[in-house]
Amino acid sequence: MIRNKPAYIPARSLRAALALAVLGTLGACANMSELPQGTPLAQIEAKYGRPNFSCPDAGGGQHLIWSQQPMGQYAWGVHVDGAGHTGKVAALLTDEHFKMLAQGTWSQERVRCEFGPPAVIDRVGLPSSDQLVWSYRYRQSGAWNSLMYVYFGHDGSHVTHFNPGPDPMYDHDRWSFF
Helix, strand or coil: CCCCCCCCCCHHHHHHHHHHHHHHHHHHHHHHHCCCCCCCHHHHHHHHCCCCEEEECCCCCEEEEEECCCCCCCEEEEEECCCCCECCCEECCCHHHHHHHHCCCCCHHHHHHHHCCCCEEEEECCCCCCEEEEEEEEEECCCEEEEEEEECCCCCCCCCEEEEEECHHHCCCCCCCC
């Protein structure tokens, strides 16, 4: 009886393949935010697929979001007016964009409509003072695998504070590819 041995893939080849896959993904990420304002929605959807989240805008339009959450680190949004004209496609999960949370009052619905659904919804703290926390996976400063923690306080009614932290999914002691 002849048995087929499983194919052996050298570690160097596997690392090279993973590196190329990551670079390809990052290249695709950069392209969506480079779309010019006014790009027809049909053209955006033909290239990147349908958005996976939307919210109504004031004036009859919509805010459309293409999100890679819960496992990815990128999300893009575009405002489309009632006549179907698109604004500039914007990267949503960036340090600069998260700074919006420091201005005004942000309900859960407002956060979801601006950034898309979070990667993780959790509660932290002691039972008498626990807080609702939404976590968004993103690349802090464009380089670090991070989570942006958005705290809604004990009652969950509005954002009380937010801060970045390392993403435990990328524990380099366990998952060292390079």
